[in-house]
Amino acid sequence: MTIRVVVADDQELVRAGFAMILSAQPDIEVVAEAGDGFEAVGAVRAHEPDVVLLDIRMPGMDGIEAARIVCAETGCRVVMLTTFGQDDHVFEALRAGASGFLLKDVRRDDLVHAVRMVAAGDSLLAPSVTRTLIAAFTSGAAVRPPQAGRLDALTARERETLRLLAQGLTNGEIAAALVVSEHTVKTHVSNVLTKLGLRDRAQAVIAAYETGLAVPGRI
Structure with a gap:
């Protein structure tokens, strides 16, 4: 194509x-x-x-x-x-x-x-x-007030996937950390994007910080 x-x-x-x-x-x-x-x-x-x-x-x-x-x-x-x-x-x-x-x-x-x-x-x-x-994010210049409620639709495993994604990990690295297959990680990432109304992983990283799920310095 x-x-x-x-x-x-x-x-x-x-x-x-x-x-x-x-x-x-x-x-x-x-x-x-x-x-x-x-x-x-x-x-x-x-x-x-x-x-x-x-x-x-x-x-x-x-x-x-x-x-x-x-x-x-x-x-x-x-x-x-x-x-x-x-x-x-x-x-x-x-x-x-x-x-x-x-x-x-x-x-x-x-x-x-x-x-x-x-x-x-x-x-x-x-x-x-x-x-x-x-x-x-570290300086606070780009951070909005915490919006943790946005994550209510996510399962515990999807939240963990989002947290690891915010650290810049690849699907393979996330799979190793969660002890699951890459296919499962892809499904989790897809669910996160769909449930939060995000276009891609870049916006997912932003969402993780804005909701307080990811915190600068705690990686």
């Missing part, structure tokens, strides 16, 4: 470079390019891609607002792009529904892998972005 992609960045060379790398893959088709958020939203509406790469800083409508609209209106997966590893808008972008966050100096192979990974329903964060996210 071909993965349809829209690339949005206000820098033409960056946009063209990403499009060229992705188009060279046999299973990826770049269906449109965009120079700002308005064009990106229009391209997603017109072409119905599987994944859109959004520069977080664009003139007119920025990537975060574009992500918010795309995630609210479509099932397209969003990967945010930035030049900075310590971007102040990381948390806001994830709250908007972004499934991934990559630096613009990402290696060719990692870019391709990221698109395939997100298209398959997974989420990803560059290591430096993960550090920014955890630092935000």
